[in-house]
Every structure is written in structure tokens, then in C-alpha cells.
Amino acid sequence: MSTAILLAEATESRFAPLFEETGIALAVMGMVVVFLALIVLITIISLFPVAMAVIEKILPESSHHAAAPKKTPKPAAPVADDGAIPGHILAIIAAAVAEAEPGPVRIVRTRQLTTSELAWTLEGRIRHHASHRLQTRNR
Amino acid sequence: MNTDILFSKASELLETTAFGSLELGNVIMIVVGLIFIFLAITKDYEPLLLVPIGFGIVVGNIPAVPGMPLSVYDDGSVMQYLYFGVAKGVYPPLIFLGIGAMTDFSTMLSNPKLILLGAAAQIGVFLTFLGALVLGFNPNEAGAIGIIGGADGPTAIFLSSKLAPDLLGAIAIAAYSYMALVPVIQPPIMKLLTTKDERVIRMKPSRQVSTRERIIFPVIAFLVCTMLAPGAIVLIGMLFFGNLLKECTVTDRLAATARTAMIDVVTILLGFCVGASTSASHFLKPESILIFCLGALAFAVATASGVMFAKFMNLFLREKINPLIGAAGVSAVPDSARVVQMVGQQNDPQNFLLMHAMAPNVAGVIGSAIAAGVLWSQLVQ
Numbered sequence: 001m002s003t004a005i006l007l008a009e010a011t012e013s014r015f016a017p018l019f020e021e022t023g024i025a026l027a028v029m030g031m032v033v034v035f036l037a038l039i040v041l042i043t044i045i046s047l048f049p050v051a052m053a054v055i056e057k058i059l060p061e062s063s064h065h066a067a068a069p070k071k072t073p074k075p076a077a078p079v080a081d082d083g084a085i086p087g088h089i090l091a092i093i094a095a096a097v098a099e100a101e102p103g104p105v106r107i108v109r110t111r112q113l114t115t116s117e118l119a120w121t122l123e124g125r126i127r128h129h130a131s132h133r134l135q136t137r138n139r
Numbered sequence: 140m141n142t143d144i145l146f147s148k149a150s151e152l153l154e155t156t157a158f159g160s161l162e163l164g165n166v167i168m169i170v171v172g173l174i175f176i177f178l179a180i181t182k183d184y185e186p187l188l189l190v191p192i193g194f195g196i197v198v199g200n201i202p203a204v205p206g207m208p209l210s211v212y213d214d215g216s217v218m219q220y221l222y223f224g225v226a227k228g229v230y231p232p233l234i235f236l237g238i239g240a241m242t243d244f245s246t247m248l249s250n251p252k253l254i255l256l257g258a259a260a261q262i263g264v265f266l267t268f269l270g271a272l273v274l275g276f277n278p279n280e281a282g283a284i285g286i287i288g289g290a291d292g293p294t295a296i297f298l299s300s301k302l303a304p305d306l307l308g309a310i311a312i313a314a315y316s317y318m319a320l321v322p323v324i325q326p327p328i329m330k331l332l333t334t335k336d337e338r339v340i341r342m343k344p345s346r347q348v349s350t351r352e353r354i355i356f357p358v359i360a361f362l363v364c365t366m367l368a369p370g371a372i373v374l375i376g377m378l379f380f381g382n383l384l385k386e387c388t389v390t391d392r393l394a395a396t397a398r399t400a401m402i403d404v405v406t407i408l409l410g411f412c413v414g415a416s417t418s419a420s421h422f423l424k425p426e427s428i429l430i431f432c433l434g435a436l437a438f439a440v441a442t443a444s445g446v447m448f449a450k451f452m453n454l455f456l457r458e459k460i461n462p463l464i465g466a467a468g469v470s471a472v473p474d475s476a477r478v479v480q481m482v483g484q485q486n487d488p489q490n491f492l493l494m495h496a497m498a499p500n501v502a503g504v505i506g507s508a509i510a511a512g513v514l515w516s517q518l519v520q
Contacts, residue, residue, distance in 0.1 A: 022278035027265035030513040037367040045251035
């Protein structure tokens with residue numbers, strides 16, 4: 001009987017800190033504050049698109065901010081096509097350039113490379129020459 | 140006679156070396172430090188943290204020669220001056236500045252409801268706080284231990300330096316160890332709590348966020364968070380200040396320094412000093428084992444809370460979210476987001492969850508800093 005009482009007292013004393021001011025009450029309050037702060041943040045962020053549209057009307061984005069990356073480039077004027085490059089290839093080139101360049105770009109001209117300019121041919125030639133492991137002569 | 144002189148000289152010489160006062164605890168800690176370095180180099184477990192910490196542990200466990208101020212605990216030693224930044228919580232806000240300068244909040248801004256997952260993961264912090272109270276730690280110590288569940292090393296160091304400086308070494312090592320073990324700890328919990336159908340849910344791509352939104356966000360977020368939890372001013376302030384430097388487009392040099400050279404220098408100092416503070420006499424105690432157990436619990440509960448909350452959100456959402464991304468609510472940036480991507484791709488190789496997971500991931504950084512601010516403001520005497 002006394003052992004049971006001692007055990008109950010020990011359990012009670014072990015859990016006692018939970019019921020003080022700095023126990024469960026603090027944990028619940030902490031979670032409430034975290035959730036509250038982030039819910040307020042969610043609400044404000046959700047209003048961003050509307051707010052931005054209003055701000056854009058009053059205060060259009062200045063030029064040096066517009067120069068930041070990820071700005072969608074305006075549709076380019078018809079490309080001067082000297083080498084009869086197919087339209088779908090032109091679309092791929094435009095997409096690659098838009099992805100690679102940080103700011104808005106406009107492609108004004110494309111040209112089919114001649115055989116001597118082709119990068120793959122040049123690379124193949126370099127590899128071929130490099131594969132001979134030519135010895136440099138000591139001078 | 141000559142033999143006696145030689146013997147006494149040899150004895151004196153031995154006393155001036157570290158071998159004379161080397162204890163078993165020091166040897167154990169040196170082995171632990173070497174294991175950290177080994178894991179970092181061979182397994183790639185958070186090498187930027189584990190190498191400085193591991194070497195710091197080795198340095199901190201070379202016994203000091205009596206009368207010579209050498210360790211971080213000796214007044215006037217060089218190591219103590221370096222440790223000042225840890226003991227007074229100087230380094231963590233500087234780390235937060237760097238983190239802010241390298242964090243892209245775009246995914247969070249494009250899908251703000253995912254921020255809730257970053258809040259849900261903080262349940263781990265407060266449940267562990269209660270667990271530590273039950274295990275006999277005082278409220279200050281319990282608060283410092285609980286924040287391990289935030290999975291944010293600098294936050295854990297900052298809070299323990301304020302609330303429980305005596306436990307700082309154990310808490311810091313536990314926090315960084317579990318951060319390094321994110322790829323090991325999280326996947327089993329994520330798989331246990333989700334079905335195959337849930338793991339293959341694909342999410343819609345995020346909308347494009349304008350430059351202006353990204354500039355305004357850190358200012359507004361700072362005001363909201365610190366008005367509600369002023370204790371978070373230091374960490375949250377530096378985080379959003381760093382982010383403003385990155386996004387405002389006119390301070391690229393400052394942002395580049397904050398996210399490269401500065402954060403690297405502070406990481407080296409922080410990791411090395413934390414390691415050096417784990418001398419066997421201060422670290423090898425029963426409380427350290429309890430802290431490691433509670434830290435593991437905190438991390439597991441935080442992961443589970445995020446996943447379960449994502450499933451709960453799915454009950455109300457028309458466009459379902461993949462519950463795996465809830466695990467990224469713990470703020471181990473970007474490791475937990477990478478783990479989400481990895482687990483997602485194990486079930487559907489064409490499912491790309493990384494950018495979606497970054498939203499709760501960065502929200503977790505904010506959430507854990509707020510949780511730390513609340514605990515600090517309520518518990519500091």
C-alpha cells in the first residue's frame with residue numbers, strides 16, 4: 001500500500017512541472033504564436049497579387065528593378081532568316097537564349113553555319129588531334 | 140643518484156605533455172571527433188559542419204597543461220575569445236544573415252498555404268519541451284533541448300546560449316548530428332505515415348513571383364513575425380535583412396559577401412568552437428545521453444507532425460498536396476527538401492517535389508526562429 005502511495009507521489013511530482021506556468025500552458029501558447037504569425041503571413045502573401053496590381057498602376061516598376069532576372073521578354077520582331085532555318089528550330093533557339101540570358105533579349109538574326117564553322121566538327125577535329133599524344137620536344 | 144635525476148626529469152617531462160593527464164573520456168571524445176570527420180569525408184554527411192565540429196572535438200579533448208590557459212573554459216585563452224561568439228550568441232544571427240542572403244522565398248510566396256507545414260513541424264519543439272520537463276530538466280533547459288526539434292543548428296545554439304549555457308555543447312552536437320542524419324531519420328517516418336497513392340501525388344507548378352513581391356516580402360514578414368514574437372528579432376531580423384540584400388537588386392555585393400565569405404568564416408568559427416567546447420569533463424554526462432534521446436524524439440515528432448498536417452490539409456483542399464513535403468517543415472535547409480525529392484522519386488521518377496518542398500522548408504526556418512523567440516522571451520529570467 002505504501003509502495004503504491006510512494007509511486008503515485010513520485011509520478012505526481014514528475015508530472016507536476018507540466019501543470020505550472022512554464023509547462024503545458026507555455027507549450028500551447030508557443031504553438032499558438034507560431035501558427036498565428038504564419039497564418040497572418042499567409043494572409044498577407046495571399047493578398048500580394050492584388051496589392052501588386054494596384055501598386056503597379058500607381059507606381060510602375062522602375063527601370064533598374066525591371067532589369068532583374070526572370071523578366072519575361074516581350075515577343076520579338078520577326079527574325080531575319082538568312083539560312084532557311086525551320087520555324088520549330090527557331091523556337092528552340094529562342095527558348096534556349098531566353099533561358100540562358102539573365103535579361104530580356106531580342107533575337108534579330110539567325111544564320112546557318114557553314115561546314116567549317118560547325119562546333120561539332122571543330123570539336124571532333126580537336127579530339128582527333130589531341131588523341132595522338134604528340135610529345136613536345138625539349139629545347 | 141644519476142638514475143634518480145634522470146627518472147625525476149623524465150617524470151617532469153611527462154607531466155608537461157598531454158599524455159600525463161589524458162583520461163579515458165578524452166580518448167572516447169577524440170574517437171567521436173574522428174568519426175565525425177570520417178563520416179563527413181567518406182559519407183558526405185554535412186561536411187561543412189562535421190569537419191569543423193569533429194576537429195574541434197579533437198582539439199577540445201587534448202588535456203590542457205596545468206597553468207596554461209588553453210581550452211575554451213580557461214580565462215584569457217585564445218580559444219575562449221573565439222568561443223565568445225558562441226557563448227554570447229553572436230555567431231548564430233550572422234549565420235542567419237547568410238542564410239537569408241541565399242534563400243529564395245519565391246516558392247513560398249507562390250503557394251503560401253504550404254507555410255502551415257512549417258508551423259506544424261514546430262509541434263516537435265514544444266512536445267519535446269514537455270518531455271524534457273517530465274524527465275527532470277528545469278524549464279530553461281527543457282526549452283533549449285526542445286528547440287533541437289526545429290532542426291536548425293544556429294537557432295539551437297542561440298537559444299541554449301541564452302537559456303542553458305551548460306548544455307550548449309551537448310545541444311549543439313545533437314542538433315548538428317541530427318541535421319546531418321536527415322537522410323537517415325526522415326525517410327522511414329515519411330514512408331510509414333503515407334500510402335503509395337499519397338506519395339505519387341503531383342503538384343501544379345508554382346506561379347511566377349515578381350521582383351517587387353520578393354523585395355516587399357522580407358520587410359513585411361519581419362514586421363509581422365517580430366510584432367507577434369519580439370524575442371525573435373535577432374534571428375528573424377538578420378534572416379530577412381539578408382534576404383532583402385539579396386532581393387533588392389542594388390546591394391549585390393553585400394548579398395554576395397553575406398552568402399559566401401562571411402557565412403563560411405562564421406561557420407568555421409562556430410563549428411570549431413562548438414566542437415572544442417565538448418571536453419570530456421563537460422560533455423560525458425548522463426544529461427548528454429538524455430539530450431541526444433530527446434533530440435531524436437524531437438526530430439522524429441517534427442517530421443511526423445509535418446507529414447500528418449499535410450494529410451490533414453488534404454481533407455479540405457481541392458488540389459491535393461503531396462504529404463511528403465510536410466517532412467520539409469523541419470528547417471534543415473535544404474537537406475529535408477532534398478530528402479522529400481528523393482523519397483518522391485522513389486515512387487514516381489517523373490515527380491519533382493523539390494521546389495514545392497522548399498516552401499515548407501524555408502517556412503520552417505521562420506517557424507523555428509519564432510518558436511525560439513517565444514521560449515526565450517517567456518523563460519529568460
